[in-house]
Amino acid sequence: ELLLVLDEKDVFAPVHRAVGMLKGLGVVTPGTPDLPRIAAGASYKADTQKALDSAHSSLRLGGAAPSLVIAAYTCTHDKNKVFEGLRKLCPDVPVVGVSSCRGVVANGRWYSSSKSRALGLLAIS
Numbered sequence: 001e002l003l004l005v006l007d008e009k010d011v012f013a014p015v016h017r018a019v020g021m022l023k024g025l026g027v028v029t030p031g032t033p034d035l036p037r038i039a040a041g042a043s044y045k046a047d048t049q050k051a052l053d054s055a056h057s058s059l060r061l062g063g064a065a066p067s068l069v070i071a072a073y074t075c076t077h078d079k080n081k082v083f084e085g086l087r088k089l090c091p092d093v094p095v096v097g098v099s100s101c102r103g104v105v106a107n108g109r110w111y112s113s114s115k116s117r118a119l120g121l122l123a124i125s
Contacts, residue, residue, distance in 0.1 A: 037061045042106035042120035048077045051119040052085040055106075064125035070096045072104045073119040074112075082119070090123075 041058025045051040051073075059066070069090050073082055079097060086095050103112025104120035112118050 036067075037064050037125040039066075039123045040106040040120065041123075042104055042109070042118060044112075044117055045119075046076070046115070046117050048073075048081040048119070049085050051077065051117075052082065052089060052121075055119055055121045056089045058106075059121060059123045061123060061125045066090060066093050066123035066125055068094050068096070068124045070098070070122040070124075071119070072098045072100050072122070074100050074103065074116050076115065076117045077119055 039059040039061050041055040043051040043054035043058075045054055069086060071082055071086060073079070079099070082097060083095060086093075100118065102116050103110055103118040106120045106122075
């Protein structure tokens with residue numbers, strides 16, 4: 001949900017509805033910059049770089065460049081390799097890393113394997 005302050009009243013609304021409300025008020029126009037976009041991708045691949053490539057290729061930001069990437073990965077992936085790989089894929093983008101014990105969730109799906117190999121990316125434009 002998004003908090004809007006309209007005529008000194010707080011209004012909570014789902015983002016899609018809030019954007020419509022703002023358009024109706026003339027606050028959001030065709031020239032208004034896009035709202036942030038969020039995309040997620042994940043992979044079961046054991047090789048860290050292949051997992052990064054797979055998860056990264058699933059990210060859909062509508063052509064926008066990410067301004068932040070959050071990487072979640074199981075302990076079967078070396079954190080240094082995760083960050084080195086992300087530097088190649090997303091140079092100059094801040095990265096936050098978090099480790100996971102058994103898997104990751106992306107796009108409403110649980111990514112895990114019998115060997116607890118999973119890596120997920122969340123990108124925000």
